Amino acid sequence: MLRVGMVGVGVMGTAHLEGWAATPARIVGYVALDEQRAQAMAQKYGGRVYDSLDEMLPDVDVVDICTPTYLHREMTLQAAAAGKHVICEKPLSLTVSGAQEMIDACERAGVHLLVGHVVRFFNEYALAKATVDSGEIGRVAVTRLKRVNFQPRHAADNWFLDPAKSGGMILDLMIHDFDYARWVAGEVESVFARSVRTVDPNAAGDYCLAILRHKNGALTHVEGGWVYPPPMFLTGFEIAGERGLIEHPAGSSVPVGVHLMESQLRDLPAVGVPAAPLAESPYVTEIKHFYDVLTGAIETPRVTARDGLEAVKIGLAVIRSAQTGRSVRIEEVA
Amino acid sequence: MRLAIMSVAHLHADGYINNLRAVPDVEFLGIADDDLARGQAFAEQHCTRLYESYDALLADKPDGVLVCSENARHLPLVLQAAEAGVHILCEKPLATTVEDCRTMIDACERAGVKLMTAFPMRFSPPVIEAKRVVDSGALGRIYGCNTTNQGSCPKDSRAWFVDKELAGGGAVMDHTVHLTDLLRWYLNSEVVEVFAETNAILYADATDEVETGGLISLLFDNGVFATIDCSWSKPKYYPTWGGLAMEIVGEGGFTTVDAFRQKITVYSHDRGRPVYKPWGSDADQGLINEFVASIREDRVPSITGYDGLKATEVVVAAYRSAETGQVVRLPLE
Numbered sequence: 001m002l003r004v005g006m007v008g009v010g011v012m013g014t015a016h017l018e019g020w021a022a023t024p025a026r027i028v029g030y031v032a033l034d035e036q037r038a039q040a041m042a043q044k045y046g047g048r049v050y051d052s053l054d055e056m057l058p059d060v061d062v063v064d065i066c067t068p069t070y071l072h073r074e075m076t077l078q079a080a081a082a083g084k085h086v087i088c089e090k091p092l093s094l095t096v097s098g099a100q101e102m103i104d105a106c107e108r109a110g111v112h113l114l115v116g117h118v119v120r121f122f123n124e125y126a127l128a129k130a131t132v133d134s135g136e137i138g139r140v141a142v143t144r145l146k147r148v149n150f151q152p153r154h155a156a157d158n159w160f161l162d163p164a165k166s167g168g169m170i171l172d173l174m175i176h177d178f179d180y181a182r183w184v185a186g187e188v189e190s191v192f193a194r195s196v197r198t199v200d201p202n203a204a205g206d207y208c209l210a211i212l213r214h215k216n217g218a219l220t221h222v223e224g225g226w227v228y229p230p231p232m233f234l235t236g237f238e239i240a241g242e243r244g245l246i247e248h249p250a251g252s253s254v255p256v257g258v259h260l261m262e263s264q265l266r267d268l269p270a271v272g273v274p275a276a277p278l279a280e281s282p283y284v285t286e287i288k289h290f291y292d293v294l295t296g297a298i299e300t301p302r303v304t305a306r307d308g309l310e311a312v313k314i315g316l317a318v319i320r321s322a323q324t325g326r327s328v329r330i331e332e333v334a
Numbered sequence: 335m336r337l338a339i340m341s342v343a344h345l346h347a348d349g350y351i352n353n354l355r356a357v358p359d360v361e362f363l364g365i366a367d368d369d370l371a372r373g374q375a376f377a378e379q380h381c382t383r384l385y386e387s388y389d390a391l392l393a394d395k396p397d398g399v400l401v402c403s404e405n406a407r408h409l410p411l412v413l414q415a416a417e418a419g420v421h422i423l424c425e426k427p428l429a430t431t432v433e434d435c436r437t438m439i440d441a442c443e444r445a446g447v448k449l450m451t452a453f454p455m456r457f458s459p460p461v462i463e464a465k466r467v468v469d470s471g472a473l474g475r476i477y478g479c480n481t482t483n484q485g486s487c488p489k490d491s492r493a494w495f496v497d498k499e500l501a502g503g504g505a506v507m508d509h510t511v512h513l514t515d516l517l518r519w520y521l522n523s524e525v526v527e528v529f530a531e532t533n534a535i536l537y538a539d540a541t542d543e544v545e546t547g548g549l550i551s552l553l554f555d556n557g558v559f560a561t562i563d564c565s566w567s568k569p570k571y572y573p574t575w576g577g578l579a580m581e582i583v584g585e586g587g588f589t590t591v592d593a594f595r596q597k598i599t600v601y602s603h604d605r606g607r608p609v610y611k612p613w614g615s616d617a618d619q620g621l622i623n624e625f626v627a628s629i630r631e632d633r634v635p636s637i638t639g640y641d642g643l644k645a646t647e648v649v650v651a652a653y654r655s656a657e658t659g660q661v662v663r664l665p666l667e
Binding site: 139140141142144146148190192193194196203204205207208209211213217218219221223225227228229238240241242244245325326327 | 477478480527532533535549551565567572583588659
């Protein structure tokens, strides 16, 4: 019986818990800043609340880290030192060296390090990737990826808005599409980007337009932002290949329309998470996959720790490009 | 008013002739073309007169001409028309080099004739409506603009579009100037920095001379940044030729415009694939109307040769950037 310890019970932690509940794994413990919320989760999913990660480690086989990004490195090292598998939310770390340290520690300890690049588990993204891999549209030429939502709005400690804690919008949000671009079109060679907050940290919103050049000559355009009026969250993609085109325009696959006379803004979530009515949420699919990897049913995870590291590199290169106004090669941030 | 078309190399000539004929009190004289077969076919198809030469056409003393030759061949025709004292509406891009643009502008100024660049999208009602939103200030401080002007490779309509010498380039030359012009118009600001990446994976079987994919990043003098996707990313069997869309994002919200969204989708057994049929207003008609009006009212047209030059300058900078991997600053030396 795989024993799971949750660290963090925020938006992502909650999504992961739903996933674990759909596996044979047992959720044995929680460590969280918000103890009240952790208690509520324990009520719902079983297990108990621990005072610290150290205290919880002896009782678990895998630690699921859904904490703010700046805590990922330290917690992963701690878990690896105890010989525990790690599931870590994206981005893997705020720095290349941090991510590398995490990978090395998990390798030395002989434990898995699985990164929550959940977009790879979204049906539409996985289907497009499979379509590209089938050769149906030939060699990928120009890909366009879009992910724009509203600014995260936590009542207290809005760590998302502190670049020292989250890496900012580029590292926190756009990293999904950096990972996807690399998955679909191959290794990235260089990037060029312009963004609002990298040059004006006090701007009300954040928006970035990035161009990636892949080693095989393919190009990817990535649009990201915490800038839309709440509760709007749009994602979309377009993949143009030598022999065909895949389109998934933003907002085009919303199957249910709800239009009310009175605004329901009071139910606004703290952080935008794209939603689609499916029999199984992508977060559940992701956790089920991780479960299969951890129990040996699947040998190679759909997203590796190195994928997580490479996405961080692209993100940091994009930030540096936006700061310096020049093209940045990936090696420069390695 | 008497108008004519010099060269029908550009496929837009097919539409312009109908636009010209639709303007009240305009007499369409005919066309001339250095490619006799092309001129004959066009004249027959559109039931119009084919002059034996550009000289013969100009000798008939039109008030204005449309120059629709290949991109790199606009210059000689514009100079010839200017010398004859004829007003000119020149197809986009105005020229393939900034020097050619300047030569054209100078010649037209000296001759006292109008030089207008054919940027019809400024007359697209959806584009005008979105500009109204921008002008209203509702978006507050504008951060960035994500724009696309993609299409299928136009080689099947006119082979010269993939001829590096005649077209001056591929997708970047074909599709960058419209959005550059619209962004200058919307933002009321000039481009100061250009970065571009290009490749040639799409339509690799159609050309080994020019780029078929391109992503361009622009920085404007007012701090707003934008990207233009000029790629020929639509396959030949796409339901339409391509499209032009912009998303303008600011502190107060965002506005989107899809200039060709007004269409119906038609599925027919005969065709075996869906096609879009546009029902929006014809922007080209607005362009032609403005050219005619500027001559009638003897005023500067709303789009000038200078606008054409500034758009070409961005294209030239984009090629330079794609070649060097560096940001290129404007204005060019």
